[in-house]
Amino acid sequence: MTQPATTGPFPFSAIVGQDDMKLAMILTAIDPGIGGVLVFGDRGTGKSTAVRGLAALLPPIKAVAGCPVNSAAEGDVPDWAQVHDHSIVEKPTPVVDLPLGATEDRVVGALDIEKALTQGEKAFEPGLLAKANRGYLYIDEVNLLEDHLVDLLLDVAQSGQNVVEREGLSIRHAARFVLVGSGNPEEGELRPQLLDRFGLSVEVESPKDIDTRIDVIRRRDAYDRDQAAFLADWHDADMTLRARIVTARDALARVDADDSILRDCAELCIALGSDGLRGELTLLRAARALAAFEGDPAVTRDHVRRVAPSALRHRLRRDPLDEAGTTTRVTRTVEEVLA
Missing domain, CATH: 3.40.50.300 (P-loop containing nucleotide triphosphate hydrolases)
Structure with a gap:
């Protein structure tokens, strides 16, 4: 250890x-x-x-x-x-x-x-x-x-x-x-x-909740006052996360994604009007990495749904008739396409 x-x-x-x-x-x-x-x-x-x-x-x-x-x-x-x-x-x-x-x-x-x-x-x-x-x-x-x-x-x-x-x-x-x-x-x-x-x-964005802000301050203050003790307190949590990442890296190539998942990725990108195919490819890779991280043998629609905002929000064309932000537009389209 x-x-x-x-x-x-x-x-x-x-x-x-x-x-x-x-x-x-x-x-x-x-x-x-x-x-x-x-x-x-x-x-x-x-x-x-x-x-x-x-x-x-x-x-x-x-x-x-x-x-x-x-x-x-x-x-x-x-x-x-x-x-x-x-x-x-x-x-x-x-x-x-x-x-x-x-x-x-x-x-x-x-x-x-x-x-x-x-x-x-x-x-x-x-x-x-x-x-x-x-x-x-x-x-x-x-x-x-x-x-x-x-x-x-x-x-x-x-x-x-x-x-x-x-x-x-x-x-x-x-x-x-x-x-x-x-x-x-x-x-x-x-x-x-x-x-x-x-x-x-x-x-x-900065947290709006008082208790969350207090928790941030408390942890940072503890780190600044006694760095060695704080690192020791969080060592096991970091090592557990490291083990999950290493395991996911090893499993990544074995995580399956069938044609229905590929269709979901393509339909989402078409519905959002993203240019090129980088959106679909990134969406698939991110969903597969998430499945590996969670120990799942195959990509599911839920994996695609959860990574879609981060994979696609910055690839959207501006729509002057839609005042919603890009995250809202992706979330709305995900609900429509992957209902």
Whole structure:
């Protein structure tokens, strides 16, 4: 049994409420192919706390010692990486922040042209995308991200590869991560191209209930006053959740989804008018991950119904004749189609 840490991020299991956000992050931990999570809502609602807490409770990844891109095997280490010790070590799941003011070189990495030309070496300083490989890339205020970084992230998210080209020289490395973005919709909208790349979208708000707010304050105060004791108190809950996630990962490929479920996904997306097929595919993957998490052998209509708002709310076209919010429109359509 893993021993409790004496220091670390706020435990994921100790986060009060915000069930939609926590479930979305759990589903992407079970199946990273879902495509990440977009969290829109008030400041101070636990968005970054949830990302760090989830990464901390996940099993450590196995990587080549000293590899700057967290390669899982010796054969995956890029040729430019100067790795001398190819032993496999365990390290925590990476969580990397992408600040709004980051330069392109800091994000993708910097290529030393002079050294490459004079010494014939591929001298490369890895960027944030290298550090985030096999982990999480977190962007706060993602809706304020500069356009050229948005375009860059779209390319990497599509290919799973970061390619840096300067003066005819080319460097590439794996860059597969769960993208988590957060922001306040009142401060600007997200470009549709990037919005569509997020698998799931959730809306969070500050709790309105007094008792819930008191519970949040009590737990945070206990964590701040005695971090080691608080982590010990929540260790078993986090380890139980870790075991469920690991079990769900192993079971994911065996979870069946028959044609009736595929029809439900297609009918929902047609009824909502979502563009392309990414909506159906994400809906199916999220429903399968939920079934695996709950230990069910097959996807049911109930699984589809429960993940539909988070999988589809950010894929809807604006309807000037319908003043209802996107969540309301998805919920209403789900009730009509999957009655």
